[in-house]
Amino acid sequence: DIQMTQSPSSVSASVGDRVTISCRASQHITSWLAWYQQKSGKAPKLLIYTASSLQSGVPSRFSGSGSGTNFTLTISSLQPEDFAIYYCQQSNSLPLTFGQGTRLEIK
Amino acid sequence: QLQLQESGPGLVKTSETLTLTCIVSGGSIRNSNFFWGWIRQPPGKGLEWIGSVYYSGSTYYNPSLKSRVSISVDTSKNQFSLKLTSVTAADTAVHYCARGIAVAGSENFDHWGQGTLVTVSS
Numbered sequence: 001d002i003q004m005t006q007s008p009s010s011v012s013a014s015v016g017d018r019v020t021i022s023c024r025a026s027q028h029i030t031s032w033l034a035w036y037q038q039k040s041g042k043a044p045k046l047l048i049y050t051a052s053s054l055q056s057g058v059p060s061r062f063s064g065s066g067s068g069t070n071f072t073l074t075i076s077s078l079q080p081e082d083f084a085i086y087y088c089q090q091s092n093s094l095p096l097t098f099g100q101g102t103r104l105e106i107k
Numbered sequence: 108q109l110q111l112q113e114s115g116p117g118l119v120k121t122s123e124t125l126t127l128t129c130i131v132s133g134g135s136i137r138n139s140n141f142f143w144g145w146i147r148q149p150p151g152k153g154l155e156w157i158g159s160v161y162y163s164g165s166t167y168y169n170p171s172l173k174s175r176v177s178i179s180v181d182t183s184k185n186q187f188s189l190k191l192t193s194v195t196a197a198d199t200a201v202h203y204c205a206r207g208i209a210v211a212g213s214e215n216f217d218h219w220g221q222g223t224l225v226t227v228s229s
Contacts, residue, residue, distance in 0.1 A: 001170075034215040036154075043203055043219035044154065050213045087154055091214040095169040096156040 002027050002090050006099035012107040017078045021102045023071045023088035032092040035064055035073045038101075039084045047086075048073065078104075109134040111204050111220035119198075121229045125191040129204030129220060136185045137162065142207040144216060145178060145189045147200040150224075155200075159207055159214075160187060194227045201225075 003026035013019050023033065031051040036044035046055045048064035051071055061076040075082055083106050088099040115127035129143070136143065144159035158168035160178045168176050172191065180187045191198060201224050205216035 030212075032213045034213065036216075043205075043222050044216070045219075046215055046217045049215045050211050053210070055217065089154075089215065091212075094167055095171070096159075096214065098154040098156070100153045 001095055002029060002093060002097050004088055004090055004097050004099035006086075006088060006102045008102060009100070010103040010105060012105045013078055014107045015078050015080055017107075019075045019078055019104065021073045021086055021104075023066075023073070023099050025069045025071075025090055025092075027092070028068050029090045029092035031067050032090055033064075033066070033071050034089045034091070035062075036087045036089065036098075037082075037084045038087065044087060075104075080106075109206065109218050111206065111218060113202060113204050113220045113223040115223060115225070117224060118226050118228060119194055121195055121227055122193055125189070125194050125198065125225055125227070127189045127202055127204070127223065127225070128186050129188070130184075130186045131206075132185070134206075136180060136187065137182050140208070142209070142214070143178075143180065143187045144205050144207050146203045146205060146216065146219075147198075148203070148222070149197075149200045157189065157191075157202075196227050199225065199227045 005024045033051045035048040038044040052064045085101045110132045112130045139162040142161045145157040175192045177190045201222040203222045204220045206218040
């Protein structure tokens with residue numbers, strides 16, 4: 001299985017800050033990486049696919065980059081509704097696997 | 108607008124079979140552009156892919172569950188189902204059904220049900 005490791009596990013930031021979350025794959029996954037946002041008690045929401053493509057309806061302050069084994073999710077200017085847990089997911093090979101999550105908290 | 112809704116018992120006894128159904132509305136489950144999957148999340152923990160079923164009828168399962176899991180589709184009812192046998196407390200989780208989409212080789216889940224908590228207890 002491909003292991004996905006996110007860092008940091010949690011981060012505190014303020015509204016308006018720029019935040020970057022990292023995801024590292026244990027094997028090369030080309031660009032087969034997605035990012036999801038999960039708010040408390042809700043289902044995950046797809047934000048980014050193929051590492052850098054923005055899902056329809058997702059604000060442009062979200063962006064993704066990377067290829068191979070190292071990927072990042074950037075939120076350019078945090079909004080109050082962005083405080084949530086973020087997960088990466090690889091689809092290079094089965095089983096599909098997720099990172100352990102990064103909790104984004106209000107400072 | 109596409110909607111997915113999980114249904115099934117919230118409590119299953121140890122060693123019995125967990126059965127959940129996902130009812131799809133606002134779109135056809137027979138659309139070859141999509142596949143359908145189950146993902147679970149133990150309380151306070153991360154996401155685990157259980158398995159997926161494709162338009163062709165092919166199914167793929169997480170090897171960690173493969174001997175106990177099956178996913179099937181009922182096109183006449185526009186729904187798909189999950190069965191997990193011989194459950195233990197470790198199978199207690201919120202279970203989500205989701206629509207999968209393959210884009211340029213990347214497979215992701217773009218629509219999710221609200222999730223249903225299944226507790227395994229004796």
